[in-house]
Amino acid sequence: MTRRILIAAIICAVAGAIVIAQVRQWQSGTWRDMKVDHPKVLIGVQTRDPNSSLPRTAAAREVRIFVIDTATHSLELRQEATVDTPQIDATIGEPVVFAIEKKTVYVKAADGKEHKLSLRKKTPLQQ
Numbered sequence: 001m002t003r004r005i006l007i008a009a010i011i012c013a014v015a016g017a018i019v020i021a022q023v024r025q026w027q028s029g030t031w032r033d034m035k036v037d038h039p040k041v042l043i044g045v046q047t048r049d050p051n052s053s054l055p056r057t058a059a060a061r062e063v064r065i066f067v068i069d070t071a072t073h074s075l076e077l078r079q080e081a082t083v084d085t086p087q088i089d090a091t092i093g094e095p096v097v098f099a100i101e102k103k104t105v106y107v108k109a110a111d112g113k114e115h116k117l118s119l120r121k122k123t124p125l126q127q
Contacts, residue, residue, distance in 0.1 A: 024099035024106060032074065033067035034090045064088070066107075066117065068096055069125070076121040077105050088115050 039061060064079040066088070075098075079088075088107060090096070097108040100119065107115045 024101065026097050026099050026108070027070060029068040029070040029075070029096050029098060031066070031090045031092050031094050031096050032069045033065075033092065035065045037063040037065065065120075066090055068098060072125060074121075074123045074125055075100075075105065075119060076123075077107075077117040078120045079115070079117045086113075086115070 060083045062081060062083060064081060066077040066079070068075045068077065079085075089109060099106045099108075103119045105117045105119050107117060109115060
């Protein structure tokens, strides 16, 4: 009896996960611009490493701005990252595959990995 209940629970969990899983609406566009801004000053408290007397250095932050043109809109995307965050291979003029979910944009890299960015501005293109 408990085995049947366990199997039924597993089936319900798998069916629920399939229903909840969201399929992204992938679109195509073209990289138009890319810019990386580094902060001029890093303000913060340096913590000390408990195993030595040397201060820990915080990873430098940077803001990456990307612009994608579609057939109807120009999208300005923003990624706040540290220097060691994986880069997005954005070559100006090359095609890009992306999906928009509210204020989040997922960009698919050539190797299939998805990068999460925030949508800053969506401007209609002048026809």
